[in-house]
Each structure stands twice: as C-alpha cells, then as structure tokens.
Amino acid sequence: MPVSLDGLVLAPVADQAPGQVGTRTRFTYHEKDGEIWADYAGGDVVRGHLVGTREGDRLDFRYVQLKRDGSTSSGHCVSTVVELPDGRVRLEETWEWESQPGNGTSVVEQVTRHDG
Structure with missing residues (x-):
C-alpha cells in the first residue's frame, strides 16, 4: 500500500529560478480516492493551488499560482x-509551464515539525 500524501507538508529542497517556488514555499497535500490537491505559498508565491490524480506512485496534476508581483501562471x-x-516522502517532479515558456525538474520533500 503506497504511503498517503494526505495532510503532509512538503518543501522544495532547492530554489528554482527567481519568481518561482523555492525553499521557503510550503505545499500542504491532500489525497482521497485517487484524487490529489494541495495549497501552497511562501517565497515569491502568494498563493498556489494544484489538483490532479494519483495512480500508484505517479502523480499527474496542473497548478496555478499568484506571485508577489501580481502575475499569475499555470502549468502541468x-x-x-x-x-x-527515514520514512519521509519525496516527490521527484517533471514540470512544464503552460502559461509561459519553461520546463524543468525539481524535488520536494516532507517537512518535519522542526523544519517548519
């Protein structure tokens, strides 16, 4: 049985390009019956949401976000x-903007309570 993401808080292990998610961004995940969703904020991101599906160890979702400069962007x-x-969860991600040029890979890991 795969580990549930429901209620987990994850954070990037490295900063992305300026104006994107970074190590100060926190993602709060939810999961139910193959559906996943999360809210995120921190760093240059004022508010972000993602929604999609999970099949086994694979997540497939779209995301939208509002940045501090007032711009919005979305991707897959x-x-x-x-x-x-150590029992924590890592997500190894391949992403692509749909609202602007750009794509890449990133890693987010479960935050323990003292990591904040």
Whole structure:
C-alpha cells in the first residue's frame, strides 16, 4: 500500500529560478480516492493551488499560482512518490509551464515539525 500524501507538508529542497517556488514555499497535500490537491505559498508565491490524480506512485496534476508581483501562471507536472529511508516522502517532479515558456525538474520533500 503506497504511503498517503494526505495532510503532509512538503518543501522544495532547492530554489528554482527567481519568481518561482523555492525553499521557503510550503505545499500542504491532500489525497482521497485517487484524487490529489494541495495549497501552497511562501517565497515569491502568494498563493498556489494544484489538483490532479494519483495512480500508484505517479502523480499527474496542473497548478496555478499568484506571485508577489501580481502575475499569475499555470502549468502541468508529473511526479513520482518516493519513500525515504527515514520514512519521509519525496516527490521527484517533471514540470512544464503552460502559461509561459519553461520546463524543468525539481524535488520536494516532507517537512518535519522542526523544519517548519
């Protein structure tokens, strides 16, 4: 049985390009019956939402976000769920903007309480 993402808080392990999500961004995930969704904020992102599906260890979702400069952007992401040796969860992501040029990969990991 794959580990549930419901209620987990994850954060990027490295900063992306300026104006994108970074190590100060926090994603709060929810999961139910193959559906996933999350709210996120922090750093240059004032508010973001993602919604999609999970099949086994694969997530497929779209995201939208509002940045501090008032601009909005959206894209598509496919992630692989990995359980780390210490029991935390890592998402290995391949993403592509749909509202602007750009694509890449990123890693987010479960935040422990003292990581904040």
